[in-house]
Amino acid sequence: GAVVSQHPSRVICKSGTSVKIECRSLDFQATTMFWYRQFPKQSLMLMATSNEGSKATYEQGVEKDKFLINHASLTLSTLTVTSAHPEDSSFYICSARRGQGSEKLFFGSGTQLSVL
């Protein structure tokens, strides 16, 4: 099956630093990738849709200047949490859709971000 790799799996950082999370589709090209955030005992909340070669589309309430998304190639999207604060501590997870018209998403293993 399709594989999506996400790195790092866990990050602990000081408040005010920036953290970059990478999401790679290993065996398929993904023109669209999605970034989700999950707080404990809550659902996966879509943050933004990352489109290769164009600007990301952010969901309402998500600060685009804080969560920078870059989708420079068909196999790589990155999410940078800029000037992270403790309230940004969460589980971040990316996903990619394999092919047009497929409703199935393939997910990365997620990144647990802890901001001290």
Place this chain on the structure above:
Amino acid sequence: DQQVKQNSPSLSVQEGRISILNCDYTNSMFDYFLWYKKYPAEGPTFLISISSIKDKNEDGRFTVFLNKSAKHLSLHIVPSQPGDSAVYFCAASAAGAQKLVFGQGTRLTINP
């Protein structure tokens, strides 16, 4: 506004019995529904899906039922196995929309 709801945060079932996980939705534009399974420290993996033109889809031990009039779907696992212990998310999408909307998840525990 929670468009997809899984009202049971947890469910405990004995091995060999049937597990039934429920999901409700409010958006009548949703026409495709999926169930994902998630183990700790891993991303969700696709389990089974159903289109709104159907009311049942079966894959091995897993069956998904859709009741459009009630805006309700359920996932049946029978017989339940210890390896089924995980968090299960239902998700929905509307025609032409790229994104999936997820429920809060239900933690299923299968007891030996």
